[in-house]
Amino acid sequence: MALMRRGVNGEETEDEEWPFFPMRIAASMYNYDDSTYLTVDANRAYTLSRKMPPSCTCRKTGDTDDECTMFECTCICDLTAGACDYNCCCDDDCTQDEKERFENLNDCLPEGPVDDEITKCYTTKQVDKINAKFPMTAKGTAKSSVDRALCVRYDNSDLRGEFFDDPGYPDSLDIFDESQGQKNYDYPFWIEDEEIYSSDQSFDAGDFIPAAFAVTDLSSGGGIPLSDGYIDAFQGILPLPVPNNNGICSEAASVKFATPQSSTCIRLIQNLEAECASTLGSFRWSASLYLGTNGAASSSGSTDWIPVTIRSVKYTNFYDTTQTEHETFNDADVDCDATYGTSTSCLGTSSATANETCFNALVAVHYDIVHQSDGINSIVEAFADLLLTDIPQSANNDDNIIIIRQYYSVGFRSQAAIARSQANIVNRTRSGNPGYLFGRPLLAGANGNNDVIRPLADGLQLVAASGHGDCHDTISVPFGADTRTGCILRLNRTELRDFCNGVGDYSSTGDPGVPRYFNVSDIFGNPTIYDEYIGIFGNADPLDISQWLQITVKAPQNTAVWRERTGVCESAITSMNFRFLWSYVGAKDNPQPKIVAARLDFSKEDFAFTLSSTSALSQKISFPITFTATFIHYDEDAAQPYTPPAPPMAVSVPYDVWYPFKVESAATRGSRPTTLPFIIAALLLASFWFVSV
Template structure:
């Protein structure tokens, strides 16, 4: 018989066949050993869970005759006992879970003796019940995907059915002879502290216990993100603390333990509540401007605090230093010596100045300028039942000079007159940092492309210069973009007050920042008569609340650093109004009323693929109309309730759409090879005789020929 050589494919198939045969033999032996150990279902094998040197616990013993497992307690040293004792006559019988079993055939059946809605596998559900279900919550899972039959899965996403189908590949499982790999191993019950701690150590744990306070460490100067330290002069001495910036924590209620951070411009807002305004108006510290600046000095650099702690071994942010004095000074009014704390009066501690002018608001949220020479204590008026001089906004402006630290600080307050209906009261806090001796500073939203999280730059197209051409006598008008000084108030969406109604304060609206899709809404109140007779007025109110103080000719900067003098670098905002006018054909119903505003922003990345720069190419405002119907529900559906008001939501949404055009994948031609030899490459050949030159040339050609073949 002729000898036949095997090719690569035949060798590969032979190796695979031998490997598969070996795996099947090993698995068959494992299955046989497992089967032999489980032939008798009444025999329970107990693995020792603890070594002899560990504390003794109840060891289960096996009764092979009765087929039941009982626990016989062994004597335990009372001093080493860490688990509760059990009565000797008590027999613990654990629920047995069969290995390699899917124990959750109907996981949606969560109510005993009752039919769970949309749970088609619930045995308590009748055929009529299942007919009312819109879908089934049953989990139909396959243990292994690589089987030798097709599997089809249907997903339902927003009512659009998406189908995925998987089939067996080149290798698939036809007969599964090792079923254990598809199931978890049934764990043993943990009944001792030592075993419990072993598992916690092995698999890790989380502890939310409050960390013990440690001493503060102070560097030579502030760095970005450091807490800003302050000193407060009290009766017993000078207390060390930090500048607070109240913020919300878990709920929207204010927490005053949030510190302001160095060089971090922050804006926070939270809610204050009162139970009795007449009593708490003048006693609640969070409502008074006194709490935010008076008798507080900022530490210029942390090194000053570190020097103060030279002789202090135990300190924290509540340490009080005794008042030390300088040489006695004569008081001009009493002609008696007076002392002042030298620590508190040093130039290295910066007082917080009052910014002028501050602002005052009345009950109608009308803001006016008001000069505040010193802190204003909230005052309650028993006649009007109002509390005046209540702090609603606190704005810190801190001037720094690099490593020299903080050189100046001022605070601007907004004081409001409120009543009991104003609560829960929204308070706003902010910190801004300014570099010493820097002038004409302005913030960009990118350079040049927009940066995610920075506010969009939007303004109004205006003419700022008119001139006459001497030759043609034509009037020349120069256009530019006028911007609001507040960069977070240039393009905004509606926001709600603490009670959910639409806020009329333009400074409280939510800014539109690049790359962040948002949705915000608020409530408007209308009555049955309004819906029937005043659809046009409702439409105007809703549009004003959604759009805010939008300019007539609104433009948006293409780049984050667009020049206001170059109008070509700005795109006009396209506004799409409803076609039909709001009307009321049916009583209690308004048609074509604006209920939402959709802001769509198109942007494209340009420049290098490794360093893309975002450019805005289009902005569109779409006012979406709808049907506003006065609902006949409960008390609103009774005679004489025509003037009872219902609340309806209006909403704004912002969507950023990436319209970038990526380069086409075009394969360029292979460049030609350019080989150049140096001038002296054949130098040895040029110095030999002609005969030698011929011989060497022939040898060189032969070598090149051999190398190229």
């Protein structure tokens, strides 16, 4: 807290924050080196052996200084022994003149306890109104006559304060191994190692998966002897690279059994030739990798390991999203791992013709891990799906760095037979059951044949920027989280004109000024999108179209117009905006979020080609486009109380059997209590009494 001071005229000033003491004296004045010991005179040694520290005063009546634990320290600003601490008005090392100077400057530092005296000041006129009798007059004190104020100080409490109990000294330093001697968070090298439990034969959810390379696949470098068997890969655990704080791929995260995961990160390649086969190689993630069949896999046990089999390979052009699948890829063909040089790609037509190219560089890998559950969870198969590309050296930026975005994911499936019903015929990941879970992907899909939905594996996708800012990437839309992405169209003047007229590689066919990445057809007439359905609940079944909600597309007005003289494309479609209305349904203590409405609309902007010189017509200019998804909570979800109606009577009786008593109907039964139970009880009791008599 801050120290407040009141002047004689009633003004308040704020001093340093309590108990902050600035270092106001230069260390050089002591004339010693802090790397050596101070000089002390052993002849002046003494021993107090008391609980109360020096410079404090005992507040407990009857206790001596040796035994006192209720004490108050009244000069905490005296931080320098043998020298005056400036502005410490209680420092005995300061002269009286120095103390007076500090006080006159109103610079005294906090000295210790808070003043327990309460000061109240009144003007002389107020005092005279209350009690004008002697001596409570305007001249009752000399100071009040001067200041024209009367100040009264009082302390009418016998409480001397609250004091901490002295805990004494622990009997043993083992207390640092107990909870009292530890913190919840501490430096790692201070934390005691936890007991390590050996893994059993069965995998459980969240267990790490052992990973290894076969010794026969390794080359012995530096005279390191290699024997038969397996050697740990990636520190013995299968990793799943994740982005660090800068978005760069970090291989510190690990795959966890029965836990589907996915991540996206970037690699910064400074030396393409040196990092091609290592950092960008795919075989270290697939063909050369072995996984432990159980959590206790042994490096010497051949039956404890299974190879990762490459199931499929796709090739993508480095500069666009064109992909080609290669069904005849042979995972034993080492020539198809990442290589740098002059060889052509073994997968397809390379986008790179220069010699300085990294062929078959890894873009994405997906693991499909199969396990059996016959009492012991063990891994029986592991597959890898790869996406590769060729990276030319010319792809570097102004800093001579090549940026490539990579994708990693893993899924798990069991060999156990599963009973199929209408809700689980299609293997898929739900985003809730039934209501959406916040942060899970928003279910989306296209209308297939026979009124079924072709769902997207990762939910609704928004186009996003690749490592170079181009529109070559996508991200999933998480339920409940407003999302905004963007990317860049790089166009010269001719390409901008074609785009504005609805032709060329960057425009949606037939739609002037609409980027092809919006994936919308007939946008100005009867607009439709390919992925036009949204799951109403998080467990929407693709086989039941009634569980899906169609997105309404709002057609924009006025098509884009190209102005040749100014080089402006007026009213270009630059933003694609999804809006989702959601509400709670079900029990109030267990609410289930659902989508109740979905709409897609578009925003417009003028794209202007700025001509800076007569030779700049072929120069490319960056034009941004954006994609948004907004979730709005629909407030029409007020909870309603519900009381079930009374159950029907077991036997049929005349309607006037209870005459002249009045019986409430089921519709009003919840409004006030009925006397019917008491009447029945009375009649039964009367019948029993009559029979007894």
